[in-house]
Amino acid sequence: MMAEDSPRAWRAAEFFAGIGLARLGMSKAGIDVVWSNDIAPTKHAMFERNFGTSEDHTFLVEDLGKLSREQLPENTDIAWASFPCTDLSVAGGRAGLHRGIASSTFWHFIKALSKLGSARPPVIALENVTAFATSHSGQDIASAIRSLNGLGYSVDVLSIDARRFVPQSRPRLFLIGTSAPVATMTEPSPLRPDWLVPIFDDPALVTHKMHVPEPPPLLTDGLVAYLETLSEDDPRWWSTERVDAFVGSLSDLQSERFNTLRDGKTGTARTAYRRMRQGTPRWELRSDGIAGCLRTSSGGSSKQAVVFLGQGDVRIRWMTPREYASLMGAPEYPIDGVKEHHAYSGFGDAVCAPVVEWLSVNYLVPLLASMEIDVIPDEARQLEFVAS
Template identity: 55%
Template sequence: MGQITPINAARPKVLEFFAGIGLARMGLESAGFRVAWANDYEPDKKAMYDAQFPHSDEHAFALGDVGKVKVADLPRDAALAWASSPCTDLSLAGGRAGLAGAQSGTFWHFIRLLKELNDDSPEVVVLENVTGLATSHGGDDLSAAIRAFNDLGYSVDVLAMDARRFLPQSRPRLFLVGAKNPPEDVAEPNSELRPDWLQWVYGDKSLRTHRAKLPAPPAPKLEGLGEMVEEMSGDDERWWGAERTEAFVSSLSPLQRERVASLRRGSGVKYRTAYRRTRGGVAVWEVRPDDISGCLRTARGGSSKQAVVRLGNKRLQVRWMTPREYARLMGAGDYDLSAARNNQALFGFGDAVAVPAVEWLGQHYLMPMVKGTMARAVVTERASVQ
């Protein structure tokens, strides 16, 4: 009689495409998975990845262009493939070239490798990207992505989830979950995870989709930024000097200036975040009105870096947000930053997926599907050996 492997004998293996600094890995492994292989093309991100995760003979990292990855390099027994493909060509900050763009188009190499795995392709796949994927080229890019998964035998569910449900940061993202053996479709009313603007996906009869039954996610946070801020004295050299701070205040609109002045006069200390934007060809600062961080971005220039504003007790101080604060706002407060340069860390976190969002998806959706498939495989194996 053949030996039947217990369902919980091992943590299901994952292929991690476009791994960045490994935040998806952190979330997936917290949910019970084990990342066995990863890929990214940026040496600076791999350096941070290597510092965070101890070397293991059970894990391989392929540094370089995903277009040069060969199927022979991939483990053949992975249960899940995760891809946080570049969003540059899909985001508002990019050129909106969509999936045909040079960076976001790397998605097609992910599809190629899944196809070349043939019968060894994972039971479950996930594509994580910005919500702009849903409207890119009038929805054609999202349809094309779903059809690509359909052609490989996957039914697709599409979820919209904001990291703000877990962290004090506004960071909406789209998750395409593909399954070879999807759960029973639940034709539920529009939910928090499948809002009105995604419903057209399920109404398109040319697409093979499903809607898994999921618990309600946590309610969006309304506060908590102050808990993420690094403690530092008022005379720390990272706070801007008087001249630079005055220039910051002078650039604010009258409405924002009055809001900031009111917070400054108040008792106690409050924190807000600010971005530099161009309005009418003029660079200005805009301060968020709430106790939530704006969406962290890749720090390629000053306009993409976020500032922290400390207000109260008749004082106002401004400085750049620190790498540790970026890490905390991504749910990776203990991330090893010992060898990372400042901008290297800001870029790595700004280009990543929030850890608790991945963990929630892993616990409530991905792991139950994978274990369900493994359970059916055990039943089939038992029947075949009897």
């Protein structure tokens, strides 16, 4: 146990690091990320632009499944893993955790923890889309939790929407695992949504529930403050013909919403996605003043448009990379010179930094501190498990 005048320096490893927004959030909570891994060189390049290089941090650009035991981090307190959501999200094919090519990399994480043996960290945090909870009728998340149980971790499940911190609708699921019992875990978390409960055949799969404070309320407005101001002659504004095509694609309900906002006495902004409705592509405006969930740049329907309306005027353009950065809680992230599609992909694949910070301050750090105060030998941690 550390002396009170010598605060504990928590150390974390960031698996599937991407551009490092989990590191950004944890660092604001006093957690040092000392090791990172991702397979994408373009994301590593963005990561290095923001964080630079240092002797006390290692970044391995490599397939996690190919890393040897010697390449994996030791002496860490937390392993954070935002593994790919491609095969779990509604927008993807929903191939699942076992059959999907991207999301099955979760098992590489499990195998990495297994290779570490008794040197694996006492706390893990996994992040993914909320559809993870219902993928294959709940079988995928139950399988994931059983694999973590097999490594000696008890697991808690909770959901947090980035909309509590920034004007972006981005609900995400978090699995928090710990390798030792914690005395403070006596009350169910107020974040635990009721719809998660029925998916577990075995209630014992989720074996600890830590009480955390209520997060900030959900935002319903505020997008305008996160948008860039472009000059009237900026080439990124859509042409009259393109705006007319946008308006022409709106449904009756959407047209009514559009006309009301356009004819309003004050200016406002809404985001819009293009969706297929009965085989026809249609644009749809959000009803509130927040952004839809940011996505990667692949496919035109994945990109989000920003529509400025009011006093009879209409202007439309694509959301900019800088706006992506701001809505992910990283407004100062250096992206000058970064190709647009790399920036869109980097931020669209990431976890929202303020959510990580809040979770770290209110859950992960108190969890680690309580484990250090009340250390209980955990024979289960010595178990070895390799997912097939």
